[in-house]
Amino acid sequence: MRTGMMALAMGLLALRFLPELPPVWIWMLLPVVGLMLLPFRTYAAAFFVFGISWACANAQWALDDRLPLKLDGETRWVEGRVTGLPQNADGVVRFELTDSQSRRTRLPRHLRLAWYDGPTVNAGERWRLAVKLKRPAGLLNPHAFDYDAWLLAQRIGATGTVKAGQKLADAQWAWRDNIRQRLQAVDAQGRTGALTALVLGDGAGLSREDWQVLQDTGTVHLLVISGQHIGLLAGLVYLLIAGLARYGLWPKRLPWLPWACALAFAVALGYGLLAGFEVPVRRACVMIGLVLLWRLRFRHLGAWWPLLLALDAVLLLDPLASLQPGFWLSFAAVAVLIFTFGGRLGPWHWWQTWTRAQWLIAIGLSPLLLVLGLPISISGPLVNLLAVPWISLVVLPPALLGALLLPVPYVGEGLLWLAGGLIDWLFKGLALMAGRLPAWVPVAIPLWSWALGTLGAIVLLLPKGVPMRALGWPMLLLLVFPPRELLPEGMAEIWQLDVGQGLAILVRTRHHTMLYDTGPRFGDFDLGERVVLPSLRKLGVDGLDLMLISHADADHAGGARAVANGLPVTRILSGDHQALPAELQAEGCESGRQWTWDGVNFQLWQWAGASDSNQKSCVLQIEANGERLLLTGDIDVAAERALLDSPLAVPTDWLQSPHHGSRSSSSMALLAVLEPQTVLISRGQGNSFGHPHPTVMARYQKRGMAIYDSADHGAIRLQLGRFKPPWSMRLHRRFWRDSPPLAQ
Known part of the structure; x- marks a missing residue:
């Protein structure tokens, strides 16, 4: 079964590397081929076929929903509902419109729009807009962020500029936007943007300087909700109920273990929905659910099995998730931790576990960051030693509790004021470190050099005492000091x-x-x-x-x-x-x-x-x-x-x-x-x-x-x-x- 699930994951991931999609008749025929393979017990091949077929089908549906070439650059009246969290910065309102419709013209279902000097736009509202439409396209430079891939992963079929508009209906079911508006009205000691990012996963309020500081110190994952926040909150709920049961404070008529598992998962899922349910959150929710299921059923699943199931679940729900860098970083970080700690014969002290985890993650993720074209934080391992517990244990509890208690006069606002001050202290420290050790932007290197460097990183993650482990360092240095090919004279x-x-x-x-x-x-x-x-x-x-x-x-x-x-x-x-x-x-x-x-x-x-x-x-x-x-x-x-x-x-x-x-x-x-x-x-x-x-x-x-x-x-x-x-x-x-x- 595990082989079949791994083959399914490989088939789903193969989509990321296809130069072009196969013809429709081929990926429609693939499931039939997979069913024919099952009686011969070739489960790996069958599951691989199922995976790549499902991924290609989703990709084709997303491509078919793009703006037709004949409408590129034209202005159309469009009607639709605002979704997500609109952003208003530098006089430009940016938002997404879903269920878009236009008379006598079929439009993509999701549009990403910009309205210069436009009015306030709130999630859940329905608008009629005059939009100059454009096919999804971004700047394409060597080793840079691929905006085209990001738009497709978000299933955005067109972008556009709003020329005029009229609101047709007020907001409905826009609870995330309502929470954001209430957070923005709170005095958070100048850190409202960071507080909103931490509570809702909306980083639009962070300034360019804030993002640069977070990138230089490798702490972006702390302010934009990640699986770490979800797991911490679920763990606190579980431990709270377990503690109450241990000291006889939990109602005896309610079995504490099922309730602890159910409530922990419910809290994790609720926080995930609050955060917008992005890839790291989906992965965390699936893994937390599997761990709690193991705890409830007293079955030892191992560490790799939940990760594999989470990988398959995320990709089955959204095969295009593999086009986003965050998907790879999210799963790779967990895989590095499992690989690092899973094979140890003896336990480490808690402080050894914590410090080594930061450095090992930095080593393990460096080849992936390089191939994704992302900066590598030099100070990240050191900064995260303090920043992770500061955010997780000191800032996050008052931030979430304050958001929950906002209807209570003074209490919610006071907690958010406190959380904002704690975040401000963190940013001042991060800025000092970023000024001394900015992020390193690696140079593009040959494939063979990257492969050797990646092998070196894997060797260094092996347990201490493995023969020839020290050879990992010179191999890893090929990522930092790759051989450079000089141009010929006269060229x-x-x-x-x-x-x-x-x-x-x-x-x-x-x-x-x-x-x-x-x-x-x-x-x-x-x-x-x-x-x-x-x-x-x-x-x-x-x-x-x-x-x-x-x-x-x-x-x-x-x-x-x-x-x-x-x-x-x-x-x-x-x-x-x-x-x-x-x-x-x-x-x-x-x-x-x-x-x-x-x-x-x-x-x-x-x-x-x-x-x-x-x-x-x-x-x-x-x-x-x-x-x-x-x-x-x-x-x-x-x-x-x-x-x-x-x-x-x-x-x-x-x-x-x-x-x-x-x-x-x-x-x-x-x-x-x-x-x-x-x-x-x-x-x-x-x-x-x-x-x-x-x-x-x-x-x-x-x-x-x-x-x-x-x-x-x-x-x-x-x-x-x-x-x-x-x-x-x-x-x-x-x-x-x-x-x-x-x-x-």
Whole structure:
């Protein structure tokens, strides 16, 4: 039976790694195949077939509920009910709409919407909204968070921007939102957001600084409800009833053990529902139920059996859960603890158990965090020694009791005030530690190096005394210090990052690194901080020899401050340096300047007659082994005419589309002289500027140019000097991503 359950889990998990889903007739036929295998006692094969069939069916249903391509970018009147916990931050109301309907148009059941400067929206309300709809799509960069996968796992079929709306009905059955509103009205010593996260699992009230502190110290799991909170609460209820029964205070007519197990599970389930019943909570509830069932029936199930049953239960209820990083971290953490403590011959003291558990979890999860592209906290094992009991035993009881007793005057508010102060003390301590030991963003490493490092982590988790156990340390260090492959002399690696409506291009030679433009910033939304800087770190960039900012517009220079603060930068140049923040200490673009890095030639140009920031763009030509790339910023037709009289007006293999493909650029004269074979376009999907303009696209197509568009291809990588087609992120096929269009 255990083999069959393991095979079922493998079949359900196989979905995560499929480049594309099999045809419908295949996964519909698979259950029949599984039933045919059962009489031959090939249970493992049969259960595997059942698992992958059920997973593929769920994935196909979710994909079929996505917005049709013909409706992408259109505005429709939509009616539906608000679900979840709406978020209101920086003047933007974000919420989910379910049971969405529109006249004469079939829409996805779940929509994720944003309403700029919109009114207050509460869960349970029914609205009629004018929405500009978009197919689910996110920025796609190397080793970054996969927003497309997250949207599919949440079964969100479309995103959109609300243009207007009318409330049709007040909230009904919105008890979680009601609790949140009451919590937000309480004086929690400035920690209302953290208190709401702890009680309801809603982290929307935490600031960006709070999230960074939690990430740096490896304590995110403490503020967003995890299985640890559920297990602690269930354990307290069980121990309370057991203690009452031991001292004769429990009613004798009620058998204490069934009541203790039932009430403990009821409390765990209730807290899970309060928290939104996410993957860690589901896993915890299933495992708690199995442990209590074992206790009630006096059967020893072992440790791995409940974990396996919990894994199968979570995946059967929601096969798409495997697309979320939290799913893997949740089960892996429990598996590390079982593996670590399950094979010990002698007991440890409680303090040994507690301290070693933190370090062993850190070692065991490090390979998984690396492959998921998540930061690794250096201080996490030490911080959690104190933070876990502080939250679990000191903060959580008054927080939950205060939320429960809010209807009682002064009592509930007083307990929440106390809990808020305790959380504030914790955050002050975490901030001190985060300032000294920030999280480490690991560099992407080769598969063989990761495999050896993972094997080293497993060896270190083995009991003390196992022969050759010490070899785990040098193997594990391959994750920290992987071998780096240097580019050949005379070659350049180019990454056009996917930053939406903006531009950021990384240029690397054998020993030098340059960033051309830094991504956009719109208000507090800084893609330099959120996308460019993490991508540079994961690509192994530990400093920049040159940051070249074409001009001062926010979509090109917005992320400059974040990048300069996050990495050492030797020199900053810009075509409009006077308009940049003074702390950047940028210098002007030296038109005509040339230099060579590792056999790769660079040359700058700027139009002397420029009258606005776009025309002042600093143009860069890169030549490697006779292959040329021209980075043009946002120059327009007038600047292009001046460029044709410069030394850069030579046949060019690669052209970065001027001004994102605007109608005021990419003139026929420029294309005729440069004769580019391929054009790179960086722009946002469905942007309000209409980039790239159809006229410009027609020019490219008329000349037979290959077109690589970040909105369609994600981040794009080319090796200048090899005369080969580029590689794009969407060529790394996953069934939840749309296929990239043909480059021609």
